[in-house]
Amino acid sequence: MSNEEALAHAQNYLQVIRRVSPGYARAMEGVALGSKTKLLQIAALNVRYELMYSQFAKIGLKPRPLPGGCTAFGAMPEATDNRHVLLAQNWDWIPQVEGLFLKIRPETGPQVLCFTEAGVVGGKIGMNSEGIGLAINGLVSNRDNWERLRKPFHVRCWEILNSKTLRQTVGKIAGGERSCSANFLVGQQNKLGSGKLVDVESAPQSTLTLSPENGVVTHTNHFSNPGKLGVKQVLDEERRSTLHRYRRINQLLTPIRGGKEKLNMTKAEAILKDHEGKPESVCRHANPAFPEDERYQTVVSVIMDLYTGQLKATMGSPCENSYQTLRL
Numbered sequence: 363m364s365n366e367e368a369l370a371h372a373q374n375y376l377q378v379i380r381r382v383s384p385g386y387a388r389a390m391e392g393v394a395l396g397s398k399t400k401l402l403q404i405a406a407l408n409v410r411y412e413l414m415y416s417q418f419a420k421i422g423l424k425p426r427p428l429p430g431g432c433t434a435f436g437a438m439p440e441a442t443d444n445r446h447v448l449l450a451q452n453w454d455w456i457p458q459v460e461g462l463f464l465k466i467r468p469e470t471g472p473q474v475l476c477f478t479e480a481g482v483v484g485g486k487i488g489m490n491s492e493g494i495g496l497a498i499n500g501l502v503s504n505r506d507n508w509e510r511l512r513k514p515f516h517v518r519c520w521e522i523l524n525s526k527t528l529r530q531t532v533g534k535i536a537g538g539e540r541s542c543s544a545n546f547l548v549g550q551q552n553k554l555g556s557g558k559l560v561d562v563e564s565a566p567q568s569t570l571t572l573s574p575e576n577g578v579v580t581h582t583n584h585f586s587n588p589g590k591l592g593v594k595q596v597l598d599e600e601r602r603s604t605l606h607r608y609r610r611i612n613q614l615l616t617p618i619r620g621g622k623e624k625l626n627m628t629k630a631e632a633i634l635k636d637h638e639g640k641p642e643s644v645c646r647h648a649n650p651a652f653p654e655d656e657r658y659q660t661v662v663s664v665i666m667d668l669y670t671g672q673l674k675a676t677m678g679s680p681c682e683n684s685y686q687t688l689r690l
């Protein structure tokens with residue numbers, strides 16, 4: 363896709379965002395002003411999923427790249443040491459993308475702590491002061507299409523992170539149609555003795571809700587049941603790292619699911635550093651077999667305690683960088 367074409371699509375999406383989420387549009391204007399960048403360029407960054415993933419779907423039949431990979435998991439109170447809901451993920455992408463954590467203190471509504479890419483105001487992996495947490499995974503289906511101008515992915519993330527209840531977050535994911543597919547792993551805990559997790563796979567015109575199994579939920583970058591969503595999975599034959607990572611993450615969490623062990627932050631760190639099947643491992647590393655711009659690796663690793671609002675993260679591979687603690 364040419365720069366010109368990307369900006370033309372961004373213009374169309376800017377109108378959609380102004381209509382469905384005026385606050386988000388104002389925040390993009392603020393970023394454009396602050397960074398002395400054209401608003402359309404900022405808008406293009408904010409809708410990069412819609413532009414890029416639909417482009418991936420179009421070229422999916424040729425030997426071309428899969429979307430950025432991610433491995434996510436969550437544990438319910440009954441599966442953790444201290445009965446807190448934990449949500450964790452490695453986010454795999456091209457290492458040249460600069461990421462950052464934002465602390466958002468709005469005049470009204472929940473406070474937010476989230477990871478985002480430079481220029482993207484919506485955040486993605488993160489949590490809020492209502493005990494809501496969000497982890498995400500890229501998904502690609504044959505129905506993804508930027509020509510279907512719908513509420514963009516990052517605007518949905520922003521709405522999820524501004525929600526007060528889990529029911530609201532599920533409504534934000536499932537409401538209306540989407541331009542492209544994505545997986546949202548969401549949870550909430552605002553008091554001890556309660557806590558919930560739910561995974562919502564979303565295709566453009568359908569969603570599928572998955573519940574934890576024995577207190578644990580996992581997801582990587584493929585639909586669990588594309589037929590149920592009425593879509594076809596777009597998976598390149600040669601690059602099926604998502605299937606391997608899915609098998610492995612479930613294997614690593616088997617003792618937790620079986621009730622033999624309880625999950626805590628330290629164990630979650632060890633799981634996110636796993637190298638089985640390297641370089642296409644849970645802790646993902648550049649695969650020299652692929653062209654340079656397709657060598658995805660873990661660029662941020664995050665573990666969130668939804669009850670305490672504590673977040674541990676590494677910028678870069680968790681095997682090469684130590685976890686830093688951030689708080690809401």
Ligand SMILES: [Zn+2]
Pocket residue numbers: 635637645646647679680681682
């Ligand atoms: Zn590693």
